[in-house]
Structures are given as structure tokens and as C-alpha cells.
Amino acid sequence: MVNDVFTFIVGGKAGEGAKKTGSVASQIFINKGLHVFQLLDYMSLIRGGHNFSVVSTSNRWISSHYMKADLIVNLDKRSYDTHINHLAEGGIMVYNSDLEGNMEGIGVPLTSEAKKYPNPRLMLGVGGVAILAAAIGFAKEDMISIIGREYRSGKEDNISYATKIYNIVYPEIGNKFQLEEGDKLRPKISGNQAISLGAIAAGLDVYYGYPMTPASSILHFMAAQSDNFGLTVVHPENEIAVINMAIGSTFAGAKAMVGSSGGGFALMEEGFSLAGMAEAPVLCALSMRSGPATGVPTYTEQGDLNFALHAGHGEFLRIVASPSTMEEAYYLTAEMLELVWKFQTPGILLTEKHLSESEMTVDINVEKTNWADPKMHSGGEYKRYLDTKDGISPLLFPPSKEVIKWTSYEHNELGITTENAKLINIMHDKREKKNKAIVEHLKTKNTVNIYSDKGPLIFTYGSTTMSVLEALKFGDIEAKVIQPRFLSPFPVWALEKYKNESVVTVELSKAGQFSTLLKEKTGIITKSLINRYDGRPFDPIDLSDKIKEVL
Amino acid sequence: MDELGTYAENTWCPGCGNFSILSAFKKAVIKLEERGIKRDNIIIASGIGCHGKMFDYLNLSGFYSLHGRDMATIQGIKIANPDLKLVTFSGDGNCMGEGLAHTIFAAKRNADITILMHNNGVYALTTGQYSPLSEKGWKGPSTPKGSIEDPFNPLSLLMEAGATFLARAFPGKTDHFIDLIVQAIEHEGFSLIEILQPAVAYRNTWEFYRNNTEIIKDEPKTYEEAMKVAKRRDKLPIGVIYRINKPVFHKGLYGNFNPMVESLTREKRLEKIDNLLKPI
Numbered sequence: 029m030v031n032d033v034f035t036f037i038v039g040g041k042a043g044e045g046a047k048k049t050g051s052v053a054s055q056i057f058i059n060k061g062l063h064v065f066q067l068l069d070y071m072s073l074i075r076g077g078h079n080f081s082v083v084s085t086s087n088r089w090i091s092s093h094y095m096k097a098d099l100i101v102n103l104d105k106r107s108y109d110t111h112i113n114h115l116a117e118g119g120i121m122v123y124n125s126d127l128e129g130n131m132e133g134i135g136v137p138l139t140s141e142a143k144k145y146p147n148p149r150l151m152l153g154v155g156g157v158a159i160l161a162a163a164i165g166f167a168k169e170d171m172i173s174i175i176g177r178e179y180r181s182g183k184e185d186n187i188s189y190a191t192k193i194y195n196i197v198y199p200e201i202g203n204k205f206q207l208e209e210g211d212k213l214r215p216k217i218s219g220n221q222a223i224s225l226g227a228i229a230a231g232l233d234v235y236y237g238y239p240m241t242p243a244s245s246i247l248h249f250m251a252a253q254s255d256n257f258g259l260t261v262v263h264p265e266n267e268i269a270v271i272n273m274a275i276g277s278t279f280a281g282a283k284a285m286v287g288s289s290g291g292g293f294a295l296m297e298e299g300f301s302l303a304g305m306a307e308a309p310v311l312c313a314l315s316m317r318s319g320p321a322t323g324v325p326t327y328t329e330q331g332d333l334n335f336a337l338h339a340g341h342g343e344f345l346r347i348v349a350s351p352s353t354m355e356e357a358y359y360l361t362a363e364m365l366e367l368v369w370k371f372q373t374p375g376i377l378l379t380e381k382h383l384s385e386s387e388m389t390v391d392i393n394v395e396k397t398n399w400a401d402p403k404m405h406s407g408g409e410y411k412r413y414l415d416t417k418d419g420i421s422p423l424l425f426p427p428s429k430e431v432i433k434w435t436s437y438e439h440n441e442l443g444i445t446t447e448n449a450k451l452i453n454i455m456h457d458k459r460e461k462k463n464k465a466i467v468e469h470l471k472t473k474n475t476v477n478i479y480s481d482k483g484p485l486i487f488t489y490g491s492t493t494m495s496v497l498e499a500l501k502f503g504d505i506e507a508k509v510i511q512p513r514f515l516s517p518f519p520v521w522a523l524e525k526y527k528n529e530s531v532v533t534v535e536l537s538k539a540g541q542f543s544t545l546l547k548e549k550t551g552i553i554t555k556s557l558i559n560r561y562d563g564r565p566f567d568p569i570d571l572s573d574k575i576k577e578v579l
Numbered sequence: 580m581d582e583l584g585t586y587a588e589n590t591w592c593p594g595c596g597n598f599s600i601l602s603a604f605k606k607a608v609i610k611l612e613e614r615g616i617k618r619d620n621i622i623i624a625s626g627i628g629c630h631g632k633m634f635d636y637l638n639l640s641g642f643y644s645l646h647g648r649d650m651a652t653i654q655g656i657k658i659a660n661p662d663l664k665l666v667t668f669s670g671d672g673n674c675m676g677e678g679l680a681h682t683i684f685a686a687k688r689n690a691d692i693t694i695l696m697h698n699n700g701v702y703a704l705t706t707g708q709y710s711p712l713s714e715k716g717w718k719g720p721s722t723p724k725g726s727i728e729d730p731f732n733p734l735s736l737l738m739e740a741g742a743t744f745l746a747r748a749f750p751g752k753t754d755h756f757i758d759l760i761v762q763a764i765e766h767e768g769f770s771l772i773e774i775l776q777p778a779v780a781y782r783n784t785w786e787f788y789r790n791n792t793e794i795i796k797d798e799p800k801t802y803e804e805a806m807k808v809a810k811r812r813d814k815l816p817i818g819v820i821y822r823i824n825k826p827v828f829h830k831g832l833y834g835n836f837n838p839m840v841e842s843l844t845r846e847k848r849l850e851k852i853d854n855l856l857k858p859i
């Protein structure tokens with residue numbers, strides 16, 4: 029075991045169930061009261077290729093998977109070849125002995141045993157669960173109960189197969205790893221589930237999305253939960269329709285959100301700018317993948333930071349925030365929905381494939397969730413774009429005796445088009461006042477997370493924060509990690525004290541967009557940039573070596 | 580200023596067909612009120628182009644959208660509050676060019692909206708370029724040698740896409756036109772009226788349409804008959820060309836629910852989330 033962490037990798041062809049095996053493995057650890065971090069690495073295809081799950085578990089808070097595993101189960105040969113270097117010292121490599129090829133470790137006849145049942149290919153993953161159960165000394169009855177619950181289709185066959193595999197491997201690897209018991213049962217959620225639940229908790233009524241990895245699972249989760257929460261979920265013709273429908277819904281008073289990755293969000297930019305002019309409170313979840321263009325659809329990157337900060341033509345307030353963990357994704361999405369309604373402007377919840385599609389155990393206190401509650405018109409003559417002290421005009425929704433006009437054109441307070449020079453200035457100034465108002469608001473909120481208060485400074489943001497924290501734990505490195513939650517407006521007031529420091533910056537960007545932003549906004553100089561841009565998140569072991577090198 | 584008008588200065592060319600559309604629409608609103616539809620529930624939108632100015636000239640609530648996006652905007656409004664009646668003014672370039680995908684998909688899903696398509700066969704506000712509905716050979720600043728493409732037939736195209744109410748109107752036949760607007764807005768489902776709109780600066784078609792339109796006496800009863808009428812070119816038939824009943828999109832989505840009226844309370848939401856977050 030690496031330190032106090034146990035890691036399990038299971039890999040195979042798409043369709044063989046490695047993803048499900050990872051998820052059931054997590055459930056086994058969760059039942060022991062442990063913390064879990066689960067990464068899913070998959071290719072952009074439906075069948076074949078190589079998919080694998082990495083599940084790392086510990087009896088302390090753990091914020092990354094490890095690419096050094098104690099137990100690796102390879103359902104196929106390609107998995108074996110891929111993970112041959114991922115075995116930790118003292119680890120066990122299990123391969124499918126029915127397959128051709130030179131493999132070393134513990135051979136298990138996964139395929140020939142499965143062939144005794146009607147649906148052999150889909151069963152291999154069940155074998156993976158049995159191997160894990162045996163290796164950690166999980167009682168056979170407990171394994172049977174979890175298999176019965178998690179693999180309901182063909183339940184009896186699955187139980188019989190799992191029992192056989194368990195019995196085969198037990199003499200060799202049984203009870204090889206003793207995991208401690210943890211302190212309590214926690215739920216496990218993906219980043220996209222956290223984002224969805226945060227939005228729903230804050231008052232979301234309507235979600236619009238067009239499928240694009242890694243944001244699609246927000247659309248799927250919202251759709252699956254629509255009856256439960258009275259949520260309306262629509263998948264229209266393209267991302268342009270997505271954002272314009274969402275903006276239309278906000279006109280009617282509904283809390284609306286959209287989600288996509290870079291390419292889809294590029295199509296939404298025109299509407300994003302409309303939201304700036306019409307002062308439409310629309311929230312966009314932008315989950316970054318490797319770019320540019322189609323890029324590497326199912327892999328992670330932080331290459332769209334500048335894009336998010338500068339999206340949309342024209343000058344207008346946009347709020348951009350990026351969560352570090354699944355828990356923070358929940359709270360921050362709720363806070364963002366509140367903010368876009370408070371300031372009537374578009375916002376971006378910026379995240380990455382790594383957060384969106386990884387899963388981890390969380391402790392969420394729903395009572396602490398923010399609630400979107402805009403300033404409403406209190407009666408009398410209504411002017412949609414009333415020029416107020418803080419630039420925020422009260423809202424009113426149709427149907428109403430008062431006329432409510434929202435518009436894409438420059439306009440007067442009533443929302444009627446103008447080309448008058450003086451009015452153009454007045455309205456620009458009105459919208460600009462919201463920039464100042466939001467800074468005053470954010471100054472009273474937590475805009476920057478600071479972890480530990482000693483040691484050299486490491487700046488990072490988004491889910492890379494989790495990698496950094498785990499790397500520090502693994503390498504036993506003392507450092508002060510600083511992670512801005514808000515990226516626009518950038519919390520310069522909270523970072524001023526560091527302005528003459530030179531720091532280490534960690535991010536998933538070739539160009540070092542975040543380090544450039546830091547310098548531009550605060551004068552903080554990055555003396556060492558640790559960046560990765562091969563589509564993979566940092567591994568805590570590698571990252572701790574890199575941090576040690578530069579500190 | 581009449582009560583449905585605004586103080587905004589009217590900037591259409593003298594003699595433009597849009598004046599007749601504006602005045603017919605106001606009369607249609609009064610008629611709709613008489614027939615029980617509340618004015619507050621009528622929400623207008625428009626795209627960008629000469630037609631879009633309707634928005635500023637009408638004292639009604641709504642959304643002056645982007646070029647080509649008004650069809651998406653009003654669908655979003657409808658989805659959020661199905662009690663509202665949505666009407667958008669949409670030029671032929673706006674509706675059949677930039678916004679074509681939204682128009683076709685709105686028809687496909689039978690969104691309960693009304694599109695009043697001002698068809699002047701030209702991009703007038705941007706100085707006379709050919710539009711998706713301009714005839715082949717139209718000489719505009721972007722096609723000085725004449726446009727190379729044949730135009731769409733918007734009505735047959737949208738029939739195929741799934742529209743449930745299609746009509747053609749000529750503002751010169753005022754009462755007939757007003758009546759069509761009322762019927763289109765009352766129709767439950769996707770309705771579109773192709774309005775033959777003279778744009779005097781580029782093509783003064785008042786006389787041409789007066790002589791070449793013909794009021795449909797018997798509304799087509801079948802898809803095939805309607806298709807024939809939609810494709811007729813010798814005389815332009817005006818009136819309802821196609822009308823059927825089909826389930827509307829928002830009811831398929833959530834039945835008789837109304838997201839604005841029945842939105843869950845914070846307490847209910849938190850309770851349900853807490854439940855979802857219970858470890859197994």
C-alpha cells in the first residue's frame with residue numbers, strides 16, 4: 029500500500045463492465061466507512077478499446093486516485109499491457125488466464141468460467157468484484173449480498189459466478205490486504221451530480237443541454253431526476269437553442285441553467301452576450317476537456333480558462349467560479365445560481381472532466397446551501413432597466429399589467445431601443461455599476477480557499493486543487509495551497525498580501541493560463557509552473573516529486 | 580398614441596408593408612381580448628431586421644431577441660410558463676436563414692408558438708441582399724450578378740417538418756389578415772403565417788400581390804391537398820393552408836404542470852436531496 033491508501037484498478041474492453049466494477053468496489057469501501065476517490069478513464073467509443081476504473085480508498089479524506097495500485101484486475105490483455113507499470117510494491121496483478129499472451133501474476137479463468145452462463149462477456153466485471161472481495165478478506169456472504177444488489181439482471185448467475193471466482197482465488201490471495209474500518213458511511217457522488225444537486229437546491233426550474241462530453245451526465249442526471257424535483261429538462265436542436273431557450277425561460281422567471289464543454293459553449297457565446305445586454309440571469313456549466321476543437325473528448329484539461337473569462341462580444345459583467353472538490357461543486361453551483369440572479373448577468377461554473385466524471389465520498393450539509401432570491405419590483409410603474417444605485421433593476425415576470433420588455437438592443441429604462449449617445453452612456457454606466465456591486469458583495473464571502481498556513485506558496489484552481497492536496501499528503505510536504513474559487517471578478521482583495529511573492533503554480537494548461545491571470549491581476553509571479561496537458565489529471569506521486577523538485 | 584402603441588419613433592420607409600402588419604396585429608390583439616385571451620398573457624418577441632421594430636412599436640411585454648434566435652427565445656418562455664401566448668415577428672432572413680434550425684425544430688416538436696413571418700424576400704435593413712426566399716436571379720449587393728440559388732418554399736418545408744397550422748396572408752386584405760392572426764394565436768401548437776410583405780425600397784409588390792393572390796375558399800382537408808396549395812405558384816393562395824391537431828411539446832414534457840407556478844419550495848428540495856445523499 030502507498031502510505032495509508034489502498035488502490036484498486038480494473039480494466040477491460042468497453043462493454044465488459046470495468047466501470048461498474050469500479051463503482052461496486054467503491055461501494056464495498058464505503059460500507060466499511062472509508063473515504064473513496066474514483067476515477068473513470070474511458071475512450072470515445074461504445075465497444076472495445078480500453079476502459080479502466082481506479083478506486084483509491086483511505087480512512088482519512090482522500091482527494092485523488094493513485095496510479096500505483098495494490099490490486100490490478102485485467103479483464104483483457106490490453107489492460108495488462110497498459111497497467112504493467114502501475115503495480116505498487118507488494119501489489120497483486122491478476123490477469124485473465126483464458127487469453128493468449130505472455131502475462132505474469134495470478135491467472136484466473138475469468139472467461140471460461142463465464143462461458144457457463146448465457147451472457148458471458150457482461151459477467152467479467154462481476155469476476156473483478158469477486159477478486160477484490162477475496163483479496164481484502166471481505167466475507168463471502170457480504171460479497172453475495174452486494175452482488176445481488178448491484179447486478180440485478182441475471183442476479184442468480186452473477187452470484188454463482190462470483191462465488192466460483194472467489195473460491196478459485198481465495199487460497200492464493202485471500203485476505204492479503206487488511207483494510208481498516210472507517211468512521212462513518214458517506215454518500216459518493218460525481219462532480220456532475222454535485223453540480224446538478226447544487227443547482228436544484230438553489231432553486232433550479234429548467235435545464236437545457238445538448239450532449240457533449242464531459243457535461244452530458246449533467247443533462248442525464250437532471251433528466252433522470254426531473255419527476256422527483258419537478259424539474260423541466262430539454263435537449264433541443266443545438267447549443268444555440270440551448271442558451272436562447274434558457275434565456276427565454278429566465279424572462280418568464282424560471283431559474284435556468286445550461287451545460288456543455290468548450291465546443292458547445294463556443295456556440296453559446298452569442299447568447300451569452302445577449303444575457304449580458306438583456307441582463308438575463310443564466311448559469312452555464314462549462315466542463316473543460318482536452319482542446320482545441322474536438323480535441324480529446326473524454327480526457328481532462330484546463331485550457332478554456334481564458335475562453336470563459338472573455339466569452340461573448342461586448343463589455344458586460346460575467347461571473348466565473350471554479351470548484352475544487354465535489355463538495356465545493358455542490359455549494360458553489362448553488363452560490364452561482366444565487367449570484368447570477370442577484371446581479372442579473374450570466375455566469376460560468378468552470379470545471380473539468382476530472383471533476384465532472386470522477387466520484388468521491390462527500391459530507392454535505394444541505395442546510396448550508398444558498399438560495400436564488402432576486403430583487404423584485406414592489407409595485408407601481410415598472411421600468412425593466414431602471415437605473416439604480418447599484419445598477420440592479422428590480423424584476424417582474426409576466427403575466428403582468430405592467431409592460432416588461434427585455435432586449436438585445438441598447439435601450440432606455442423601459443427596454444425600448446435607443447441610439448441616443450447620452451442614453452448609451454447611461455446604460456453602459458448602469459451595467460458597469462454591477463461590477464462594483466458584486467465586488468463589494470464578494471468581499472464579504474469566501475472567494476479564496478487557503479489550505480494550511482505554513483510553507484511555500486502553491487497556487488492552483490479547480491479540481492487540480494485536489495491533486496495538489498493529495499500530492500502534499502503523499503510526499504509529506506509542508507506548503508500553503510491557495511485556490512481562488514472565483515476567477516471573475518478575480519478576488520484581488522484577498523490576494524493582495526501575496527503580490528510580491530514568487531510562487532509555484534499548478535494547472536492543466538500548456539500555456540499556463542492561470543499563472544498568467546495571477547500575474548496580470550495581482551502581480552504574483554510564478555517562479556515554477558507545474559503543468560500537465562496530456563489529457564490526464566496529475567497523479568499524486570508524480571506531482572509530489574515535481575513539487576519537491578521546485579520547492 | 581393608441582394604447583397598444585409606444586412613443587418610439589417609427590422608422591420604416593413610407594409605404595412599407597410593415598405598417599399594415601402593425602395595425603392588423605393591434606386589431607387582432609383587441610379581437611383576441613374579446614375572445615377571452617388576456618392582453619397580459621400575450622408575449623411578443625422579434626428577431627433582428629426591419630420586422631423587428633414591431634417590438635418597439637407595440638406596448639406589450641416580450642423579448643427583442645437576437646437575429647434568428649427569437650424562435651428559440653419564445654420556446655424557452657413557453658416552457659417556463661405555458662399559460663402565456665407567444666408570438667414572434669420574424670423576417671424571412673431571420674426565420675428561414677439564420678434561425679432556420681430553430682424554426683424547423685419548433686415545427687418538428689409542435690411547440691405551442693406563433694411565428695408571423697414577414698416575407699419581403701430581401702434583407703432590407705442590411706441594404707438589400709438576397710434572402711432564403713428571394714427568387715433566383717435577385718440582384719443585391721452580395722449577388723451583383725444575381726443570386727444562384729432557388730428559394731425555399733417555407734410552407735411545404737414546414738409541413739414536412741411537422742407544423743400544425745400554416746397560413747399565408749396579404750396585408751392588403753386587412754380583415755382576412757386580422758382573422759388569420761387570431762386563428763394562428765388561438766391554435767394550440769406550432770403556427771406560422773407567411774405574410775407577403777411589400778418592402779417598397781427594394782420591391783414594391785403591393786400591386787403584384789393585389790393581382791396575384793387569391794383567398795382560399797375551401798381549406799384543404801388532407802396533407803396532399805394542402806401540399807398542392809402550398810406549392811401553387813400561378814396565383815398565390817392566401818388563407819389557412821394546413822391545420823391539424825397534434826399533441827403539443829410542453830404537454831408531452833410535463834402534462835398540465837406549470838414550472839413557474841408549481842416550483843418546489845426550498846425545504847422540499849433540501850429534504851429530497853438529503854434523501855438522495857443517504858449512503859446505501
